[in-house]
Amino acid sequence: MKKIRVFLMTGLTLVGLASLGWADEPITNWLVNPEGPLARQVRSNFFFAMVMIMPFLFLAEGLLLYAIIRFKAKPGGRAAAFHENLRLEVLWTVIPALTLAITAVPTYQTMRAMEVPPKSDLVVGVIGHQFFWEYRYPKQGVQFAEEALVVPAGKVVTLNLSSVDVVHSWWVPAFGVKQDANPGRITHAWFQAERPGHYKGQCAELCGKLHAKMFIDVQVVTPEEFEQWILKKKGVSLPPDTTRKS
């Protein structure tokens, strides 16, 4: 199990490096560089499923290849005559079924983790528009659109998503989050990014002409920087509010 993981990781990193090598700002995703506990749990769930499922891929393709090489017709050769074997048939029904039952366990645990966030530190409303995102911080009284979402590192961020027009989908691969934003309905998602930095994503649901350009930027900053940013944002987004300050 450990060995397979190491093997998988090395392989992934190699493919990752090969495809990202020359990009100025490397893309981040839940598999190569997961950000936060949820993304990491998604990754281990994925690895577990791979360890369970992939042997069947190699088994089937391996048997196929072996049969192709081994059973090529020869002059005077005679084909075997068997065409049933109850024990074999029961085996290849039961073993995959059991494997899948085992795979389901961590899958359901991870699904629960996705659905039930820890106590929220910051609530953000995410509203999809053709073709940009609007963000609202109800507690902080800040709202803006067509700019990067800014969140504090290490904090649990819960999202309430909806849309004013068509279905969009908020997707940041590094956080392990993808959630549709539907008109007339509020959906939920959460993430917890630990390392400050710049994370990219994009709208995942075809939403019209410029769907391809409906990018998502998330700026993860330290909690102190976040406080600063909120204050600054308030100054910008609200008219100069002298009455309350004095």
Added chain:
Amino acid sequence: MSERAAGLKRWLTTTDHKDIGILYLVTSLFMAVFGGAFAGLLRAQLSAADLKLLNPDLYNQFLSMHGTLMIFFVIIPAMAGFGNYFVPLLIGARDMAFPKLNALSYWLVIPAAGLMFGSFFVQGGTAQTGWTGYVPLASRQFSGTPGVDMWILGLHLVGLSSILGAINFLVTIINMRAPGMGYFKMPLFVWTWFVNATLILFATPVLAGALTMALTDRAFGTGFFRPSEGGDPLLWQHLFWFYSHPAVYIMVLPGMGIVSHVLPAFSNKKIFGYKGIAVATAAIGIIGFMVWAHHMFTSGISPALRAFFAFMTMVIAVPTGVKIFSWLATIWGGQIRFSTAMKFALGFIALFVMGGISGLTLAVVPFDVQVHDSYYVVAHLHYVLFGGSVMALLAGTFFWFPKMSGRILDEKLGNVIFWLVFLGMNITFLPMHWLGIVGMARRVYTYRPEFEFWNQVASFGYILLFAGGMLLLYNMFKAVRKGERAAEDPWGVYPLQRTLDWSVSSPPPVENFAKIPEIV
């Protein structure tokens, strides 16, 4: 009727199941040229980041039509074509139960295709909503073009064609089997069509209902899918996928039937686990109705629904696995002759296993959520529909072309076609798994420069597929004009397989059998 009209009149007035089968197949080949050309335009636009070959409007139109044509006008009619030709032959019948209805089913496809092509030329062009037509994007507010109405009406017509065809297949299979042919003596291609017709009969009316609701929302302001009128866009998704997941099996099951004939034929063995395969086919048909919401794991459906549909999606992998292992056991210990048909059938196993496994990973909801609507899904669905359905159709083409035309396709050329298609397919679609995992969304006319390399690889693969397609057309033209003549049983499979298609002349006479055969 035992005399057949000549020339064009024959094709316009025929009610012979074999002629109608050929009409379906030729139509689907014709549509494949367009579906394939549209795919070429998409791959050309994606061959570099920020290319300005197609503007976004056009890109989205070709994208929507590529999917629509390939599914509703290529794969489904091609399966219907082989079904029409071979189901009556294989059960020892002289024709389908309702020959005129059969002709009507075919002729409905033509105006439907007309609507699809016509929709490009109206103000605003055709639908830009993908083949899934999600609302509200496909509503009048966001897609005002009459192209969407034409798209809906076109789908209505092919849907009607499918339903009428399905009724015909069911009645034929239930009532017109030769004496002695019990259900568990039916050849597997007939079994897969039996289940397939049942799927069509139960699933397609739901699509028709959903399309009607979309149409009245657009035309009369009903609010089935509009939240402001108490409707819900998710209702469309549920209804659409209630049809469209079974549609995956509608596209794949008859292909599995074809492969279940080709593999034993060229291994010189009987099919392994005949009953197991038949029962697995029926099981897939039933469970196939209980997995649709796995297309909606990110839509915000309730946790209980996600849990149920994840579970069922894992369950459906089991009968699929049964089939794959049975095919492997079929060729095991055989004397394999590598005809082109056999190569495509073996290629089918290789690629369909990939598609099946990647589909299974999508049952793992946390993973599905990451790759949903990404290129991973594009890869997966092409492994199933290209690697599965199309490879099986190509196996069937090389296998049954002599029966249908009396001429054998060039096998040397066939070998080249196989390798072009097999390699091209993998070069095009294998890298897409990775693109999806690292974050490339599907249905985009451009992408960040980071994704460029693997997109170039994929676009290169398309060139091989294109060459394979062209050579296939050439091979057919050549064979029809001067191909080697085929006898009753050109592959020498009848003595062991005993399927009736190889017991009659190539092509079979009108009404197939002078005397209805008895099955022992």
